[in-house]
Amino acid sequence: MQNNYLKILGLHIIIGILIYYSRILGNLYFYSIVLYLFYRIISAKPNLKSFEVVRACAYIIGAEVILRMTNSGPFYEASKYIVIIFSITGLFYSGFNKKASPYLLYILLLIPSIYLSLYLLDISGNVRKAIAFNLSGPVCLGVSALLCYDLSITKKQLESIVNFIVYPLISTLVFVIMYNPNVAAVSSGTGSNFDTSGGFGPNQMSTVLGLGFFLMTVRFFYFSKTKLVKYLDLFLILIFAFRAIVTFSRGGVYTAILMILFFIFFQYKSMDEKNKKRMITSIFLFLSIAILTWIISTDQTNGMIEKRYSNQNAMGHEKSDVTTGRGDLFLAEFEEFIANPFLGVGVGRVKDLRFQRTGIHAASHNEIGRIISEHGLLGVLALSILLLVPLFYRLKNRNNVLFFSCYLFWLLTINHSAMRIAAPAFIYALSLLHIINDKPSIHRQQIN
Secondary structure (H helix, E strand, C coil), X not given: CHHHHHHHHHHHHHHHHHHHHCCCHHHHHHXXXXXXXXXXXXXXXXXXXXXXXXXXXXXXXXXXXXXXXXXXXXXXXXXXXXXXXXXXXXXXHHCCCHHHHHHHHHHHHCCHHHHHHHHHCCCCCCHHHHHHHHHHHHXXXXXXXXXXXXXXXXXXXXXXHHHHHHHHHHHHXXXXXXXXXXXXXXXXXXXXXXXXXCCCCHHHHHHHHHHHHHHHHHHHHHHCCCHXXXXXXXXXXXXXXXXXXXXXXXXXXXXXXXXXXXXXXXXXXXXXXXXXXXXXXXXXXXXXXXXXXXXXXXXXXCCHHHHHHCCECCCCCECCCCCCCHHHHHHHHHHHHHHCCCCCCCCCHHHHHHHHHHCCCCCCXXXXXXXXXXXXXXXXXXXXXXXXXXXXXXXXXXXXXXXXXXXXHHHHHHHHCCCCCCHHHHHHHHCCCEEECCCCCCCCCCCC
């Protein structure tokens, strides 16, 4: 599997280079991977179909940002819909666990506010687009959770799922590096940097590169078997972390660091004394790379990154708002919830109302604020399901070493980037997997 990993990694480096030089290849890439992944699903053995679906979804969320960067696919939100379609396909083949029913309720709770929006949204706006933009992420989460809840996956299969996210992220990383090989030349301020983000949104880029940083760390500590692969993964940790940091968007970096801390803590806690000693050596290497990454980042950004993380502007003056306006947006959304507590203001209407009152088009950066303001008390109940169901599941199932990291990725990402991309939705679902070490087959209680 290690040799296969290296070959596919190399292939995705080439894909990143080709797409950079010819953006039209992005469409070829999109349709090729969708057809290939769908073929793998339908041709898989019955006991492996759910695993193939999860792996297919994993690849799509890894590829989402590079597809968006190159305007590939039929429309901007296509990746979320592909994940939804794949997940529904998996449910068609295997059904879902009865204990996952709260996620069905979660999806149903989102519906009433749609009807409210149909009547109240500004008729000059695109109602369908507004509703789809705001609900594609939540529905993606709900369907993915139905698929993954208590789905038995072996450790080897988990490694494959992680790899399938990493591969397209490598292409994204290569694209970003080729777009801006000289970070120092474009680092003159402390604001989020589109140039170092491949010309794309720094917030989303920071999120996926931070995810790559985390997943390479998981590979380094948990999956890498040979010295060659281990040191390669360590090198990729440095590159992912460096490029995430120099986007100057802090959310993805902070999230990755917290995910890594939780992963290392629970992994170390589960080991025997012999393996703990080995892991301490790995931790020392990892920390050395982390320090080196920060030194390089500081040097390459002309010291601006230190000011950014100290909440200062380029002149060294402290900024008044560490949330860069997100706090004000959340407070405005909370006020809408107080004013409309039962059904909320309707899906997509927060942005519409904000424009009517202030003349500013500003979409929510916080899914918690959005769901309670647009769905009211039904949104509070829906959010409670998302927060509590995984924690109750964890009480009975402690085999998923990535549980807290995946749960945190969702929780932290939706607080700084809402559900702009499919990653937080699907990574949340991965926290619900049941990891086994013995039998490779997948067993689950089904609903026909």
